[in-house]
Amino acid sequence: MKPYLPLKLPIQKMDWVKFIQLIGRANAEVARFDGLLQSMPNPAVLLSPLTTQEAVLSSKIEGTKATLQDVLKYEANPKEKTEKYHDIQEILNYRKAMVYALKELKNISFTNRLIRGIHSILLDGVRGQGRDRGNFRKMQVHIGKSVDIKKATYIPPIPQDVPKLMSNLEKYIHADDKDFLVQLAIVHAQFEIIHPFWDGNGRVGRIIMPIFLYFKKVLSSPMFYLSAYFETNREAYYQKLLLISQDNDWEGWVIYFLNAVIIQSKENINKAKSIHKLYDIKKDKIAETTRSRYAIKTLDFLFCNPIFTSSQFVSMSRIPKTSAWRLLRLLEQFSIIKIIHKGAGTKPSTYVFTKLLKIVG
Incomplete structure (x- = not known):
């Protein structure tokens, strides 16, 4: 197996007709979710636990074991010893990286510099911290269960090609494709295919999804939670990404991604509605009782x-x-x-x- 060379973006030969109906449904669900966000008095406060849960699940895909309650208990009592300390730090880094990204978007836009900054924070003090965090890789890596590259499932592009591939990805992020959700599917997949960092690519690839939709003004707040779907359907997630490099199956990936958006958005909407309702109920009760x-x-x-x-x-x-x-x-x-x-x-x-x-x- 040789290192894969991804197609230059935008994808020229992709049959959009195959997922035209899914595009409509996915955009409708995202619009419903954003409408709900805009109706909330303070979505950052109300949905704070959902944001932390997204960080938990994104890290879980990479093998961490800490739960939402583990993280919250640690934050309540950080001096108490826990065997999940390093897992928890990875999750807390996700939140720090999101805060950093939103602040930097005002100054430097959505650039590779921003992506490298996110990577540096995500790997700060956790596994992979010694693997040139904050910088694109300068060595060949491979994906698979064996350390032997000959047994690799996938070999990303050679390191010499990473800068030009990421430059092309950055230009594509700033362009407007026919549909922003399809464009997001392509951005996420292309990032994972390039595998620009030595370690931490999955975590970075997932955190840039809500940032992209916020940057494109599809969402009024960078709250977009897909990791639950990817974690539940982990094998399909990896398989659909792999089929892009094996069979150039971009349509299969986009269909998978749009279905993920539809299904997970409905669940997120239900949770957000329930949280909003609870907020209103407790607002009245706390005011009345205190x-x-x-x-x-x-x-x-x-x-x-x-x-x-x-x-x-x-x-x-x-x-x-x-x-x-x-x-x-x-x-x-x-x-x-x-x-x-x-x-x-x-x-x-x-x-x-x-x-x-x-x-x-």
Whole structure:
């Protein structure tokens, strides 16, 4: 097997008729999801757990074992030892990389520099950190279960070709193809085919998906969660990507991708609606039971931190200390939150906002 040389973008010979109906359905679902985002008072707060769950599932595709609850418990008690520490750091890096990307988009647009910056953050302090993070690879890599390249499932392009291939990809990102979702399918696949980094390509390839749709103004917020579908259908995900290099089957990949968008968008819409409804219900209940002018601050804290300690609530909620302790007692008294670890001495109690976590899954 020789290193693969990808087609130059845009794809010239692709039968768009094969997925014209899927394009309409996929765009309709994404538009519904974005409409929901725009109706929310603060989607970044309300959907914070879904964003973390996306990071969990994207990392899980690469072999991590940490769950959403593992991450939230760690954030509540970072000093407590956990055997999943390195997995959790990978997931937290995803969120940091997203914050970085949104900030940099204002300054440098969607460029290869941005992609390299995302890669540097994703691999900071975790597996692959010593593999030239933040830089395109300068060595040949291969994909397969064996370290022997002769037994490889796929051999990406030679390192000398990576800069020009990524330059072509960058130009394609800035161009407007016939449909943005099909263009996203092509961008994601081409990135994975080029395999521009020594390690971490899967994580980078998935995080740039919501960034692309936000950049193209398809979404008003960079919240686009597909990793759940890719994780559930992992074998098909890898197989469809592989068939591009084996049979030039771009149509098969695009069909798979559009179906993923349709199915996962429906699930994301249901979850987002349930979260929004829960927010409205708890807004009324917290206001009614606490009679506090800090009710909204309390609510926003719970949605951003579904697992937290009493000391975190006091220090991070930006509520005066006396009021914060009073609110915490009332939240527990009226079963809005429940205690999962009772504090003792200087060790704070740990609480969970169960109803939100049940929705996120």
